[in-house]
Amino acid sequence: MSTISIENLRYTWPGSDDPVLDIAEFRVAQAETVFLRGASGSGKSTLLGLLAGTLTAQSGSLQILGTELATLSPRKRDRFRADHIGIVFQQFNLIPFLTVAGNLRLVARFSGRPRRDITEKSEHLLESLNLDPALLHRRADRLSVGQQQRVAIARALINEPELLLADEPTSALDTDARDSFMSLLLSIRDISNCTMLFASHDRSLAKYFDTEVELANLNKAQARQVSHV
Amino acid sequence: MFEVAFSSLWSRRGSVLLTLASLTISMAIVIGVEHVRAQAESSFVRTVSGVDLLVGARTSQINLLLYSVFRIGNATNNISWQSYEDISARPEVSWSIPFSLGDSHRGFRVLGTNSQYFEHFHYGDSEALRFAEGEAFSDVLHAVLGSEVANALGYELGQEIVLSHGIGNTSFVNHENLPFIVSGILAPTGTPVDRTIHVSLQGIEAIHLGWQNGVQVAALSPEREDPRLSELQPTQITALLLGLDTPMAVFGLQRAINNYPREPLTAILPAVALGELWQIIGTLESLLSVISILVLTASLLGLSTMLLSSLRERRRELALYRAIGARPFFILWIIELEALSLTVMAAVMGYLVVTAGFAVTQSWLSENFALVIDVWPSTAGIWLYMGGAIAASVLLTLIPAGIAYSRSLGHALQSS
Ligand SMILES: Nc1ncnc2c1ncn2[C@@H]1O[C@H](COP(=O)(O)OP(=O)(O)OP(=O)(O)O)[C@@H](O)[C@H]1O
Ligand SMILES: [Mg+2]
Numbered sequence: 001m002s003t004i005s006i007e008n009l010r011y012t013w014p015g016s017d018d019p020v021l022d023i024a025e026f027r028v029a030q031a032e033t034v035f036l037r038g039a040s041g042s043g044k045s046t047l048l049g050l051l052a053g054t055l056t057a058q059s060g061s062l063q064i065l066g067t068e069l070a071t072l073s074p075r076k077r078d079r080f081r082a083d084h085i086g087i088v089f090q091q092f093n094l095i096p097f098l099t100v101a102g103n104l105r106l107v108a109r110f111s112g113r114p115r116r117d118i119t120e121k122s123e124h125l126l127e128s129l130n131l132d133p134a135l136l137h138r139r140a141d142r143l144s145v146g147q148q149q150r151v152a153i154a155r156a157l158i159n160e161p162e163l164l165l166a167d168e169p170t171s172a173l174d175t176d177a178r179d180s181f182m183s184l185l186l187s188i189r190d191i192s193n194c195t196m197l198f199a200s201h202d203r204s205l206a207k208y209f210d211t212e213v214e215l216a217n218l219n220k221a222q223a224r225q226v227s228h229v
Numbered sequence: 230m231f232e233v234a235f236s237s238l239w240s241r242r243g244s245v246l247l248t249l250a251s252l253t254i255s256m257a258i259v260i261g262v263e264h265v266r267a268q269a270e271s272s273f274v275r276t277v278s279g280v281d282l283l284v285g286a287r288t289s290q291i292n293l294l295l296y297s298v299f300r301i302g303n304a305t306n307n308i309s310w311q312s313y314e315d316i317s318a319r320p321e322v323s324w325s326i327p328f329s330l331g332d333s334h335r336g337f338r339v340l341g342t343n344s345q346y347f348e349h350f351h352y353g354d355s356e357a358l359r360f361a362e363g364e365a366f367s368d369v370l371h372a373v374l375g376s377e378v379a380n381a382l383g384y385e386l387g388q389e390i391v392l393s394h395g396i397g398n399t400s401f402v403n404h405e406n407l408p409f410i411v412s413g414i415l416a417p418t419g420t421p422v423d424r425t426i427h428v429s430l431q432g433i434e435a436i437h438l439g440w441q442n443g444v445q446v447a448a449l450s451p452e453r454e455d456p457r458l459s460e461l462q463p464t465q466i467t468a469l470l471l472g473l474d475t476p477m478a479v480f481g482l483q484r485a486i487n488n489y490p491r492e493p494l495t496a497i498l499p500a501v502a503l504g505e506l507w508q509i510i511g512t513l514e515s516l517l518s519v520i521s522i523l524v525l526t527a528s529l530l531g532l533s534t535m536l537l538s539s540l541r542e543r544r545r546e547l548a549l550y551r552a553i554g555a556r557p558f559f560i561l562w563i564i565e566l567e568a569l570s571l572t573v574m575a576a577v578m579g580y581l582v583v584t585a586g587f588a589v590t591q592s593w594l595s596e597n598f599a600l601v602i603d604v605w606p607s608t609a610g611i612w613l614y615m616g617g618a619i620a621a622s623v624l625l626t627l628i629p630a631g632i633a634y635s636r637s638l639g640h641a642l643q644s645s
Contacts, residue, residue: 014639054551055639075556082554089552092545095233097240102232109230110554155553 001066003163003195004028004051009060010221011050020046022221023060026213030162033186033196035206038215044199047215048165051197052085053077065162082110086156086194088185090168093152096141100126100151103140107159118158125154128191129184149181157192164188166198182208234566237546241539248528248535249571249578255521255528256579257586259614262521264583264606266514273507276420277499279351281479284308284316284469284486287493291509294502297328297468300338300421304330307465312492316469319485321478324349326470329433329463334392337378339426341433341463347373349472352420362386363413369431369461371412377423379414386411392426392436434461471496525618529625532571536564537629544636551637561634568626569619576615580606 006026012019020043028034038044049055050062053069056077062069065084069077094103101122108118123133129150140148156164166185186208188194198209206212238245277283277298285293286306295301317325326349329341347358347365363386366373372392374384384390389408409428417423428436438461473479479498486496540547547560587594588604 049640052552078551078554078556081552087552089549092549095236095546095549097236098233102236106233106550107553110550110559 001030002027002063003030003032003065004197005061005063005066007061009050009057009062011046011055011057013046019058019221021050021057021219023047023218024220026218028195028197028211030195031189031193032211033189033209034198035209035212036197036199036215037201037203037206037212038199039201042215043219043221044201044215045167048167048197048199051163052087052165053081079111082107082112083159084162086159086161086164088149088152088156088164088166091145093155094140094143094148097139099137099139100143101136103151103155104136104158107155111159113159121158122154125158125191126151129154146181150184153185153188157188157194160192160194162194164194164196166196168200168202230563230566231570234563234570237543237563238567238570244535244539245571248532249575251528251531252571252575253578253582255525256575256615256618257582258579259521259525259618260579260606260611261583261586262514262517263610263614264587264608265602266518267606267608267610268602269510269514270507272419273510274503275353275418276503277350277352278355279349279472280470280499281473281476282471282483282486282496283499283502284471284494284496285467287495290495290497290502291506293468293495293497294499294506296330297470298421298499300330300340300425304467307467308469308494309492310462310464310466312489312494313466313469315491316471316486316489319482321473321475321482322471323474324472326350327430327463327466328468328470329430329465330467332392332433332436334390334426335382337375337382337424337426339392339428339433339436341428341430341466343430346427350422350470352418352422356418358418358422359416361414361416363411366412366427366429366432368410368412369429369435370409371428372409372432373413373415373427374411375415375423375425375427376417378426379411384411384414386414390426392428392432430463430466431461434463525614526621529572529618529622532568532622533625533628536568536626537632540629540633540636543633547633547637548640551640557634557637560637561630564630564633565623565626568622568630572619572622576618580611580615 004027006023009021009023009026010019011021036044036047046055050057050069051064053064053072056070064080067080069080072080094100095106098106101119104118104122105115107113108115122136126133126135131147131150131154135143135147135151140151143151182205185196185198188196196209198205283293283297285297286304286308288305292302296304313325313327316322324345326342326346330338332339344365347360351357360373361376363373372390378384388411390411391408409432415422471482473482483496483498486494550559550563551557583606584604587602587606591602591604594602
């Protein structure tokens, strides 16, 4: 069973005439790491929104771990996201006024997992991400950008998600920090064997991944738009 | 949940504390106004009870009520002793209490009356006067003190006090040589009785012995053994309180007194007059209530505005909750919770501010305005206002919370 399975998916933003995404078929196998490349405005974040279930497509099929997201009630979809999907953004990954521990506890809140579970795992996870567990009690906005990114990965992984979505998480970092972040992100595979979809415009990052996908090739809507110009 | 709401508020403490201050002040205003209103009304309605008719020289019913019951201002005319005896002797009358006012002692009014007063003058829910110490006067030169008089002046049972002629705070014509003896001290009532010194009608005459037209004509003032003391005979009184055998007779007697042939008199029903007077004061008070509610509404709108303008800086924060699995309802609730905790805090602090304010000013208010205020506001109206304010804040916060909610319904997975 594929972790992600898309067929004839079409999404149009409310108020827009043309679909931004129109994907005939897209599959990602379990434990595969995929690099999704696309120019700015090509619809990467929109696709991740559909995968995470914060958006719902007007037509077509989108299954995560065999579950058709569109058939879930909005409440179950939110819960599904909390339980099965980890998310890392380019920036602003953490609630700035909460401590690191507070940020990690939020996950427990939304997935309904016991807090104690999360607390127990936090220290271990921070250590394996090369972070001092003492940082748990520091406010998130008092961390360096690199530390924040590591905590963001910890937050994404603490619930042992089957799928990790990353939306251009590197461009806020300089090249050195970016490289160490990338190797960190990929070292996740030692901790967990989750499937990973990484969206970016920076082709040079493709080397870190099993598969590279060009969104423009996948997306018929994009192709149509381009041919219009 | 609370951790998120409180940390979020704390991270915006500048605007939050200002909003909280404005809410607290308006809460304090609403609670304070309502508390004073309720206290004034209850102490007002409690002033006199069980008295069927109140009689004075011809005047308006409110004026009569003011000078006889509240001891504010002075009577323009008196009732002759003859009329007093006449009316008291009527068959409908069960008991009669004469009031003779016009003198004071260190700022407290002196009331000349008879022993019926301690038996029949009731207040509150028909409560009789009780003696905290001692007993009613049994001698011309005995005085019974209201609780506040005894408290404020530090008088004790058996103490000698000097009562003066006239109504001045520090009258220089004190009769140093005519001391009264404190024979009793009344328990507190929360009415003007507390601020009154009671003596017999003869006692009032004794104060006036040796005086003519406000001038001390004879240097001799009565000594305690003066034989004239026993011959003192009052010639007039200021007001008259009547109790009847059958309440039905009230209107007939009232008409008879209002048409009394020998001198112009006014008889009023104290309960009706109290109600009428309260209507006048009550209008002012409901105006104050309306103003205080408007002030509170303004600060609640300020709260809503503060939350609404915070949405812009919180856009990414709110999107992030959704991305990691929050339901849209969480977004609504987190903003409501912030408003709710601010309003509840403001209600509690406003209440404490009012309590502290009255604790500090309580004795000053009662000494200067005869306003007896409980320190802890606890009337239903206050809880109603506090509950109403909290409910209103929840409703008004639906504006920013609703906007945040609908914005969070569908967005791309993006937090920048
Ligand atoms: N909330 C929204 N409402 C309407 N249109 C939107 C919304 N978010 C994005 N779009 C539109 O959808 C298209 C794709 O945007 P999207 O953010 O998915 O691109 P992207 O590939 O993530 O770009 P970038 O690399 O700059 O992040 C754009 O044309 C954008 O204007
Ligand atoms: Mg994007």
